[in-house]
Amino acid sequence: MIERKGSILTVREDIKVFDCTIRDGGLVNNFHFTDDFVKAQYETCVAAGIDYMEIGKNNSPSIMSEEEFGPWNFCKEEDIRRIVGNNDTNMKIAVMSDIGRTVNEELLPAEESVVDMIRIATYIHQIPAAIELVEEAHAKGYETTINIMAISKSFDDELTEVLETVAKSSVDVIYIADSFGSFYPEQINKLTEKYLTIAQAHGKQIGIHAHNNMQLAYANTIEALTYGTSFLDVTISGLGRGAGNCPMELLIGFLKNPKYKLMPVLKFIEEFIIPLEKELDWGYSIPYMLTGQLNEHPRAAMKARDEKDTNYRDFYRNLLAE
Amino acid sequence: MIERKGSILTVREDIKVFDCTIRDGGLVNNFHFTDDFVKAQYETCVAAGIDYMEIGKNNSPSIMSEEEFGPWNFCKEEDIRRIVGNNDTNMKIAVMSDIGRTVNEELLPAEESVVDMIRIATYIHQIPAAIELVEEAHAKGYETTINIMAISKSFDDELTEVLETVAKSSVDVIYIADSFGSFYPEQINKLTEKYLTIAQAHGKQIGIHAHNNMQLAYANTIEALTYGTSFLDVTISGLGRGAGNCPMELLIGFLKNPKYKLMPVLKFIEEFIIPLEKELDWGYSIPYMLTGQLNEHPRAAMKARDEKDTNYRDFYRNLLAE
Incomplete structure (x- = not known):
């Protein structure tokens, strides 16, 4: 059986709190956030000590409509820079690539971009394309993750094969994604063991992206981190598609590293989430x-x-x- | 370390799902539920296969005001019978006694009452009074529980002493109560080990009563049951004081015993909870x-x-x- 890493009272230096409020929240409103909202969100993350902020998706305008979707579905360099400037902070910027909706050649070299990390969302049947993009992004100088979706519908031996394949690529982080919000903590425990064993053998880290369908997003995130998961996805007030995600304000309450601050998150909730709740519907139901x-x-x-x-x-x- | 009991796929015959919708929900509206509401709630519990239903508190009208509080704060025999008749069902009826608010002599002999179980809510400093009431209720023919409140503020050695004392009484079930909703699953795991070790040595079972302040009521309930807790407190839609409780509909989704049915609970939510949500405020915030x-x-x-x-x-x- 897998062992606990650290204790409930200690700081784990490998932990990275990963904000995806704009990216997963964008699935609720087709990425139509105002610049004010995104800028306040960015400043909140910086002030709260968040390690990475995912500002949207880099889908190609040649594939998805710029009339239907707001700028954060495309994350053009000039749009991101309008919010973060040169991002002279300790926080890194990420964007998500959906396999099938991006054009690899459109990806700028990392030194010309304010983006630090490309996160690749893929179904199991798209893994070869995902690895191609990992290698392209890695060669261009980005950190990369692979988030394998819908694994609750896959066979265990299939998943093992996929993980072995992914772990041999240049990817930095492999994500456990609970796409349907259907996993219980003891299943997350087993998945953590499985992902971590394979990832560590290849010098990779693992991450968790939870959904709150059964009021378990936070509990599953704690379970995963306790047993060695490093990258922890959160959104402010759980903003995200459907039942939403693990709330940042809950996770910051659990982590013992004093660099994480709750007060800026409460400010954002007061000023931006309370009004947004009147417009958009997300969260457990x-x-x-x-x-x-x-x-x-x-x-x-x-x-x-x-x-x-x-x-x-x-x-x-x-x-x-x- | 404590071991898992059963597996995520099996039925555990010791499990009892314990509904406390009216009792904990009564703390939100001073127990002013209509008879229609309480009757529908009772019928829902019977149809859903719930093992125990706590219909309120048996506080003494000599101590608390019948003008301020509705009938379920007192649970007079005639009030209960107006709802449940002779309760010719497989479900047992419980009431809660608050130490300091009940008069032991007012408790009818069990054979004259439709109530099966007396649950005694006590702070650590009231334990002698709680044990006195346990013995009185036990002698009168009731099943009994002791729910020790606010243990997150107690010293560990003090709690051990209390548990040793309680376990030597005639009580049937000792409850882990997370009064402030402040425990994390790994703390619930340790508490489960502590309570279970002492309880089992005296032939007792243990229970869990969780609160949802950190969206962990369900996760903590699963954690406790996985490691051997038998009595699981739930309320429909988490109705209960403050952040509310572990939702019945979530727990039924987890348990594998086919005797538990979700459909009647959904019916009650449609017909009674949705309107109630417009009147009363409870749940995570x-x-x-x-x-x-x-x-x-x-x-x-x-x-x-x-x-x-x-x-x-x-x-x-x-x-x-x-």
Whole structure:
């Protein structure tokens, strides 16, 4: 059985708190955040001691519509710099690449960009394309992660093969992504052991990206970190698609490193999240709980929430009948 | 280290799902539930396969005001029977006794009552009175529990002494109560080991009553049950004081015993919880998170919520200055 790393009272220097408020939150509003919002979010992260901030996706405008999606779905260099300047801070900037929606050649060399890290979101069947992009981004000078999605639907031996393949690439961090918010802490424990064993054998670190369908995003993040996960994804107030993510303000309460500060996060919540909650819908609710319990994509739940449909029994019956 | 009992895929016959919606929810509205609400809640619990339902407190009308508090703060025999009749079901009925607010002599013999279990809520300094009541209730024919409150503020050796004393009484179940919602799963793990070791040596079982200040009520309940806790407190939609409790609908999703049914709970949520959410405030929010993180009574947070005060930074500063 896997062992605890450090204790509940100590600082673990390998821990990186990774903010993805704009990127995962962008899935709620098609990335239509105002510059004021994104700038305040950036300044909050810097003040709170956050290690990385993911400012959006670098999807290609040749593939996705700039009329439908706001700037943070594309993360053009000039848009990012409008917010972060040269980012003369200790915090690194990341963007996410969706396999199939990016054009590798559009990626600038790292020395011409304010971006430090490319995070690659991939399904298992896209792994060869993901590794191609890892190598391209690595050669251009970026840190890289691979976030393998929907693993709760994969076979265990398949996942092992994928992890072995990914670990042999130039990637720096391999992420456990609980795409459907369907994992329980003891499953996260086993996944942590599996990912960590393979990653460490190749000198890599691992990360966790949790969803809150069953009110377990924070608990699963703590479980993963306790057993050796280094990169911890959070969003302010859990802002993110569907049931949302592990809230930054909760994780900062748990971590013992004094560099992490809660007060700036509370300020952002007061000034930006409270108004946003009147406009956008995210976070735990019964439909998300049901898709999580059944290990299904939250699609149906997002629809029910959009339509303010509270016929939970019908919703559950339909899910069971699928 | 303590071992897992059973596995995530098996049925544990010792598990009892314990509903306390009316009792803990009563702390939100001074027990002013309509009979319709309580009856629907009772029928929901029966249909969902719940093992015990706590219908309120049996505080003495000689000590607390019947004008201020609704009937479920007193749980007179005729009030309970108006809802449950003779309770010809497989579900047992419980009431909670607050030490200092009950009159032991008012307790009917069990054969004259539809109540099966007396749960005794006590602070550490009240333990002798709690044991007196345990013995009285046991002699009168009831099952009994002792729920030791505010243990997150107690010294470890003191708690050991208390548990040793309680375990020697006639009590059936000893509860881990996370009164301030301040425990992390790994602390619940240690408490489970401590409680279980002492309880089992005296032939007793243990229970868990969690609060959701840090979105950990469900995770902590799973942690406790995984390592041998038998009695699991839940409320529908987490209805309960402050940040509320472990939601029944989440726990039923985790348990593998087919006797537990989700559909009746969804029905109750549709028909009774959705309207109630417009009237009453409970559940996770930033002020409760902050009192939980600081291991404080939720009192200040309840006041902030009542006053719709979202000056979270001031709230936090005041807590830190206390």
